[in-house]
Amino acid sequence: MTKNRTVPTWVHFPLQSNTSRLIHVNATAKGGGVAELLSHLVESQASAGLSVGWGVISGSSEFFDLTKRIHHLLHGSGDAGLLQDDDLASLYRTTLRPQAEWFADHLAAGDVVVLHDPQTLGLAPGLSSRGMRVVWHCHIGSKPDETTPHSAVWQFFEPYLKYVDTVLTSRAEFAPTQVPESRRHVVLPAIAPESPKNRDLSDSEVDSRLSGIGLLGHEYAESEAAVEQDGPIPESAPMVLQVSRWDPLKGMAEVLRSLERLPPEAHLVLAGPEPREITDDPEGLAVLSQVRRVREAMPDALRVRAHLVTMSMADPERNALLVNALQRRADVVTQKSLQEGFGLTVTEAMLKERAVVASDVGGIRAQIRHGRTGLLVPAEDDAAFADAVAGLLRKPARRRELGLAAAAGARANFLMPRLVHDYRRLVHPTLNLQETT
Known part of the structure; x- marks a missing residue:
């Protein structure tokens, strides 16, 4: 097994502020929908007056192989038995625990940290114990039924979900049922029409x-x-x-x-x-x-x-x-x-x-x-x-x-101002964020 590089990196450093800051954390700064979404969401939230940051975790190839397999389990495929492997549970825990301490040392009690997708959920205990409000925004999932391994995934994540204050998903059925319904919300992603990917081209x-x-x-x-x-x-x-x-x-x-x-x-x-x-x-x-x-x-x-x-x-x-x-x-x-x-x-x-x-x-x-x-x-x-x-x-x-x-x-x-508004309404209404239209 290769040695973990357990030092996160900042994509966008959160400026100091007299009020709570909002910090997004995910697993990569480029490639895939979440990185694409965050690149524009962070910019839009900053433009709206919020002290916002974006950090990216690191991990070994074994760690990302595990989280990819969890990704598939949440989509209803794969062998749920792997989550009963104590070594894999330890790999997940020990990869993320020191990174939670790193983020906590750079942030402050009262800040809001949004953890995106399964790769980052293990940060929740370390952040919550330092007085931060933790939101889990899970962008993936499928409709659970008797043939899918959702229950095994939620059992694996039970030690972390109990430290989460709010869960956001793009479909109601994607959310873990052991989180009280009052703390589960549906938030649809969005795109920026003026971005290079979407602006008009001749x-x-x-x-x-x-x-x-x-x-x-x-x-x-x-x-x-x-x-x-x-x-x-x-x-x-x-x-x-x-x-x-x-x-x-x-x-x-x-x-x-x-x-x-x-x-x-x-x-x-x-x-x-x-x-x-x-x-x-x-x-x-x-x-x-x-x-x-x-x-x-x-x-x-x-x-x-x-x-x-x-x-x-x-x-x-x-x-x-x-x-x-x-x-x-x-x-x-x-x-x-x-x-x-x-x-x-x-x-x-x-x-x-x-x-x-x-x-x-x-x-x-x-x-x-x-x-x-x-x-x-x-x-x-x-x-x-x-x-x-x-x-x-x-x-x-x-x-x-x-x-x-x-x-x-x-x-x-599905445009970005609506998503900025959803975050203000659901994640932390008291954040210093100007109303967007």
């Missing part, structure tokens, strides 16, 4: 960015992404896109297999972050390798229409602009997740007036009204998914109708 800027990585056939000029393809996308070809982490729950290989059922002129792009740059996701390389094998096994005539894009996170703004350009070039955006806590890539595509086909799971249900702002299909019905995508590719007017309604829904419900 057609020429979209073309330039996608040409720069070689996807559209011009001379390769940029190193921000690696493109695996047999040839570029023709200028007039319809394009289907999924942007996700290389994660077994995102259904990337299944989307790729759907290509044979799509119209023969359609091209498919699967895009995700460079797995070696995502410290808290140990499965990325294996999933990317699986997707590569599926593509390589395709007949030549099919493989030429399949494009894999692996994007570097080294320059977050360039990465965000590339995702923006991909989404704006797409005719249909998909999110074929087996489970999904929320799915910010769905929100982003909706805001850009894209027609979205997504799995009828988790937080995606809170975003898409089937047949009105997008299409929902059963998560494991590959044929229904492919037929829905193919149908939209053949009906541009229907795509336009769904896209316009999707954008209106995203603007009304």
